[in-house]
Amino acid sequence: MDYSDFIIYVDESGDHDLTQVKSPYPIFSLAFCIFNKKRYVDEVVPRLQDLKFRWFGHDAIVLHEREIRKRERPFEVLYTKAANDAFMAELGKIVADAPMTVISAVIHKDNHKSRYAVPANPYELALRFCIERAVLFLKDLGQSDKLTHIIVECRGKNEDEGLELEFRRICDGQNFVGKIDCLDILFVDKKANSSGLQIADLIARPIGLKALRPNQTNRAYEVIETKFRRSQRGSIEGYGIKIFP
Incomplete structure (x- = not known):
């Protein structure tokens, strides 16, 4: 299979633990950032590198939303x-x-846990929702007959193995689009300094905060909202974002 013109970088905000959901942030947010590879290389990477050189004197720094927020x-x-x-x-x-x-x-997480007797793992559920929509996005662009890589940051041996197993289950047909053979998953070390992973890291939390406190000022989300996949009528609900339940 040929490689597609696109690459997908993934990050999350919040944890997928359902044992304690009454926290200040009872949310799990997963974000897929989809880039055209050529434009990613030509436009995104150079600008992020330039930012790092000017502010920190080198490009070895890795941008993490939490560390930036807490300085x-x-x-x-x-x-x-x-x-x-x-x-x-x-x-x-x-x-x-x-x-x-x-x-x-x-x-x-709180609504999910209270609604279902055996609630699904939030990460696995969010992953399925995002994969389904990513496949439809690629299909719309005539890229679903080519291989697109999903890049995920390593979280630990057991966690990564569990996530890869769930990814394979989803692609084998446990989703609403059928069997998926145009995606593959790749786990990357946190020190890889991937521009795409860093951008995904920056947007996952603002999306979660918007869902948690929709009336709160959220300037970061205002920018992110312009990037969501949309329906032909411009709707993002169900197309670029799935809020559950």
Whole structure:
């Protein structure tokens, strides 16, 4: 099988544990960032590298939303409001300009657990929702007869093996689009410094926060919302984002 013109980077926000759902963030959010490979190489990677060189002096730094938000090392350079605002504005502009399509799934863990006697694992459920929509996206662009890689950050041996097993089950037919042979999954070390994974990391939490507190100001989400896959009428619900239940 030939390779497609697209690559998918994945990250999540929140945990998939259902034993304690009454937390300040009872949400699991999964984000698929889909890039045309040529535009990713030509446009996204250079801009992210340039940002790193100018702010940190090197490009070995890995952008993590949590560390940036808390200004943990090496992001202590953002300790003043002026520096933080300037950096976040630049980073937001990169995301806003990025030629990508976002597909996301958000699981309200408390509602999910209370509604079902045997609730499914939130990560596995969100993964299925996103895969189904990603396949339809590729099909619309005539790319479903080629192989597209899904890039996921390593989380641990057992977790990765469990996720890969669920991925294979989904692709074998446990989904609403049928058997899927145009996708493969690849686990990448956290130190890989992948631009795509870093952008996925930046958008997963704002999506989750929007679902959790829809009336709260969320500037990051306002940018991300323009990237969602949409229906022909412009709707994102069910097309670019699935909120469950």
